[in-house]
Amino acid sequence: MEISGAEIVTRCLQEEGVEFVFGYPGGAVLEIYDAIFKQDQFKHVLVRHEQAAVHAADAYSRSSNKVGVALVTSGPGATNAITGIATAYMDSIPMVVLSGQVGTPVIGSDAFQEVDMVGCSRPIVKHNFLVKDVRDLAATFKKAFYIAATGRPGPVVIDIPKDVTMTKCVFEYPKSVSIRSYNPPTKGHPGQIKKAAQLLSEAKRPFIYVGGGAVQGGAGDLVTELVKHLNVPCTNTLMGLGALDGTDPNFVGMLGMHGTYEANLAMQYCDVLIAIGARFDDRVISVPSQFLSNPKKIVHIDVDPSSIAKRVKVDVPIVGDVRHVLTDLIAVLKETGLKPNPDALGQWWKQIDEWRKPNCLLYTPSTEVIKPQHVIETLWKVTNGEAIVTSDVGQHQMWAAQYYKFRRPKQWINSGGLGTMGFGLPAAMGAQLANPDAQVACVTGEGSIQMNIQELSTCKQYHTPVKVLSLNNRYLGMVRQWQEFFYGTRYSESYMDALPDFVKIAEAYGHVGFKVENPADVEPVLKEAFGPSLKERLVFIDFRTDQTENVFPMIQNGKGLNQMDLPAHMRGMQQVPFDNNRDYGNLA
Numbered sequence: 197m198e199i200s201g202a203e204i205v206t207r208c209l210q211e212e213g214v215e216f217v218f219g220y221p222g223g224a225v226l227e228i229y230d231a232i233f234k235q236d237q238f239k240h241v242l243v244r245h246e247q248a249a250v251h252a253a254d255a256y257s258r259s260s261n262k263v264g265v266a267l268v269t270s271g272p273g274a275t276n277a278i279t280g281i282a283t284a285y286m287d288s289i290p291m292v293v294l295s296g297q298v299g300t301p302v303i304g305s306d307a308f309q310e311v312d313m314v315g316c317s318r319p320i321v322k323h324n325f326l327v328k329d330v331r332d333l334a335a336t337f338k339k340a341f342y343i344a345a346t347g348r349p350g351p352v353v354i355d356i357p358k359d360v361t362m363t364k365c366v367f368e369y370p371k372s373v374s375i376r377s378y379n380p381p382t383k384g385h386p387g388q389i390k391k392a393a394q395l396l397s398e399a400k401r402p403f404i405y406v407g408g409g410a411v412q413g414g415a416g417d418l419v420t421e422l423v424k425h426l427n428v429p430c431t432n433t434l435m436g437l438g439a440l441d442g443t444d445p446n447f448v449g450m451l452g453m454h455g456t457y458e459a460n461l462a463m464q465y466c467d468v469l470i471a472i473g474a475r476f477d478d479r480v481i482s483v484p485s486q487f488l489s490n491p492k493k494i495v496h497i498d499v500d501p502s503s504i505a506k507r508v509k510v511d512v513p514i515v516g517d518v519r520h521v522l523t524d525l526i527a528v529l530k531e532t533g534l535k536p537n538p539d540a541l542g543q544w545w546k547q548i549d550e551w552r553k554p555n556c557l558l559y560t561p562s563t564e565v566i567k568p569q570h571v572i573e574t575l576w577k578v579t580n581g582e583a584i585v586t587s588d589v590g591q592h593q594m595w596a597a598q599y600y601k602f603r604r605p606k607q608w609i610n611s612g613g614l615g616t617m618g619f620g621l622p623a624a625m626g627a628q629l630a631n632p633d634a635q636v637a638c639v640t641g642e643g644s645i646q647m648n649i650q651e652l653s654t655c656k657q658y659h660t661p662v663k664v665l666s667l668n669n670r671y672l673g674m675v676r677q678w679q680e681f682f683y684g685t686r687y688s689e690s691y692m693d694a695l696p697d698f699v700k701i702a703e704a705y706g707h708v709g710f711k712v713e714n715p716a717d718v719e720p721v722l723k724e725a726f727g728p729s730l731k732e733r734l735v736f737i738d739f740r741t742d743q744t745e746n747v748f749p750m751i752q753n754g755k756g757l758n759q760m761d762l763p764a765h766m767r768g769m770q771q772v773p774f775d776n777n778r779d780y781g782n783l784a
Contacts, residue, residue: 199329202227202361203234207539208337209236211369214265216256216629217241222269223309224296227361241658243628244650246273248622248666250280251648254289255623258609259584260630262608263344264291270298274355275316275752279616281351282320286613287435288412290349292340293317299359300328313355322350330363338370344754347380348500349412381499385515389524391512392470392495397534399468399493401544402428405451406610408435409498411742413518416440416605419472422526426535429548432457433474434597435612442601443581448548449557452480453751454594457556457760457769458548460749463758464490471496473518476507477613484508486756525557554766556749557598566715568592568667568741571722572599575637575665578722583635584627586610588620594747596639596693618647625655626663635663635726642668642692642738652705655734663725664736665697669743677746681761702736713740 197504199207205228209217217243220231232240244250246268253264263286268277274295284291298307314326323343325336333356340352372524396402404426416439423430423446440447449456451463463469463481469492474480481487484507496510497518504513514521529535535671559569572595575583581603587593587610604609609627611619624638655662667673667712676688699709703709708730710721718739724734762769 198364199367200227200231200362200364201356202231204330204333204365204367205337205356206231206235207367208334208369209265210235212263212337212341214238215262217265217267218243218252218256218626219267220246220249220269220273222273222296224270224298224358225267225294225361227358228267228294228356229561230297240267241625241654242652242741243622243654244530245278245648246276248648248651248654249616250277250291251616251619251622251628252282252626253291253293254280255586255609255626256630257289257291259606259627262630263341264289264626265294266291267294269296269309270313271311274311274313276317278320279614281317281353283611283614283616283619284351285320285322285324287408287611287704288349289351290344291351292344293351293353295353295355297326297357299353300357301356301359305584313353317353321353322348324353324355324445327357327360328357330360330365333360334367334369337749338373339375342373343375343378347378348409348503358366381501381515382517382520384497384514384521384524386524388512388514389521389528390510392514392525393528393532393534395468395493395512396426396470396529396536397496399536400540401465401467402426402470402536402541403462403466404428404430404469404470404472404613405433405463405474406430406436406439406472407433407474410436410439410518411605413473413499414605415473415518415522418522418526420444422522425526425529426538427541429462429545431455431463433480434610434613436474437608437625438602438605441603443603448552450597451757453482454598454747454749456598456751457762457766458551459553460751460757460760461551463487466492466635468493469495471498471510471535472522475496481508482751482756489756515590554769556762556766558765559745561715562742563715565742566712566718566739567594568669568739568745569599570715571665571667571718571739571741572596572639573721574719575639576600578719578726579635579637583607583637583778584609584631585638586620586627586638588622588640589615589617590641590644591745591747592639592641592644592667593667594674595667598747617644620644621648621651621662621664622654624664625651625658625660628660628662629658636660638662638664640664640666641669641673642666642695643672645698649701652702652707652736656706659732659766661730661732661734666700666736666738667741668695668738669741669745670695671743674747680746681752698736698738702734707734707736709736709738711738711740
């Protein structure tokens with residue numbers, strides 16, 4: 197029996213077990229939308245902007261173990277999706293984006309709403325397809341989902357001309373897929389894994405550095421097992437938060453530009469570094485030459501061979517799936533009994549505890565103005581550290597990363613690589629739909645929230661009771677901070693004048709709104725928002741926060757990990773470096 201290309205699209209999505217498609221209709225995809233109307237195996241979520249569709253599909257994927265799916269029309273619908281695709285690409289998120297296209301006879305003729313989606317998306321996708329023959333649709337879908345989810349994950353675009361959706365053929369979904377030019381690695385090289393174990397046994401100052409690859413690879417439990425088996429300190433990147441419980445004593449905090457004092461110094465002065473699913477990017481190690489100025493042996497575990505030694509030279513490269521590699525590494529360590537020297541490790545912990553002692557995240561509380569750090573700490577307290585937290589981009593993002601102690605992987609959802617304002621609210625929608633029983637909080641700012649605030653309408657239609665916490669300091673906060681530090685306090689276009697009444701906006705969309713100006717009201721309002729009476733409602737809380745607060749620690753561009761700008765109570769401490777004369781034990 198022959199069915200239309202549009203019906204084939206829906207059948208392919210059903211075969212892949214898709215639960216939600218986030219999208220917005222238009223002329224080039226009306227056949228697909230008509231086919232969606234006739235089926236009931238997956239649900240369509242009508243967003244109010246195509247960028248939000250892709251962000252929601254992205255967060256649906258991040259907070260689950262599934263591939264997110266977005267559907268947009270041709271031309272402006274497709275170009276509106278570009279920012280969301282780039283966001284997913286930078287953070288290695290598995291996703292399939294379906295874009296409509298003008299009919300094949302008029303491709304290249306500047307037809308109405310024609311855009312070369314394959315060309316536009318090529319630099320920001322793992323792969324893309326233009327399907328010109330309806331008989332290729334099913335095989336293309338099978339390949340797209342396979343490519344998106346395997347190896348280093350990423351977004352895949354399928355561009356479908358309208359005439360292809362109208363043409364009929366027999367549908368048969370492939371049972372398996374084989375792509376000769378694409379064979380992602382799984383198992384790491386046994387010899388390299390043994391070398392890594394040997395290096396760890398020789399280490400005086402071992403350190404484990406975990407990135408988003410461990411979260412995406414579902415290896416949080418193995419990271420924890422490795423850290424606890426060796427009893428070594430561990431740091432997570434912004435994307436890796438939750439890979440190790442943020443309350444674990446072996447966790448020394450996030451590292452990088454706004455990382456903790458102890459994490460950055462341990463990263464700088466360790467002698468053996470195990471990098472797991474991380475890429476040594478500029479916001480983590482800043483300048484490679486300064487990072488390598490203190491000699492260290494580096495083991496780098498990554499599924500993507502192009503990421504290994506891309507920014508820093510490594511001693512033991514291990515290409516493979518993070519779960520397989522860590523399983524094998526832990527097995528070797530247990531079989532051989534190899535461990536760091538306990539005396540040296542004890543001294544290393546003493547040094548780290550000295551770096552921890554001043555508490556670089558300490559801030560001055562106030563009874564007169566709301567401190568943004570206090571809001572995040574209270575959020576953690578009220579939700580028992582169990583909420584899924586999404587964020588937009590800026591100061592509020594960094595405070596959420598610093599002060600919410602994430603307990604598990606896939607609990608923290610933010611745009612790390614691209615830094616996309618407008619990500620937070622649609623991401624919260626996607627996360628809530630993927631986890632209907634979870635508490636979901638969106639931490640945002642008065643600048644970011646206005647980029648996709650129309651999604652409050654989507655939240656109302658689909659009953660997604662997320663809690664939106666806007667840390668409203670009436671500035672583009674991170675821009676203002678940089679202008680204060682580096683541009684002589686010339687606050688060029690960073691002050692947010694003529695802000696709307698966010699409470700009235702929330703209420704206009706049918707939600708609950710609060711405006712909080714008194715520090716004493718922070719906890720009671722959060723308790724009410726997350727309490728039983730508002731459990732099924734979206735709540736928007738406009739926290740009027742301190743306009744002068746800055747994010748510390750901070751590493752300026754061009755500076756090393758040991759050259760941090762620190763909060764007032766620690767000023768000058770960056771001049772007290774690691775003690776090279778400390779006795780780390782006799783390994784002989």
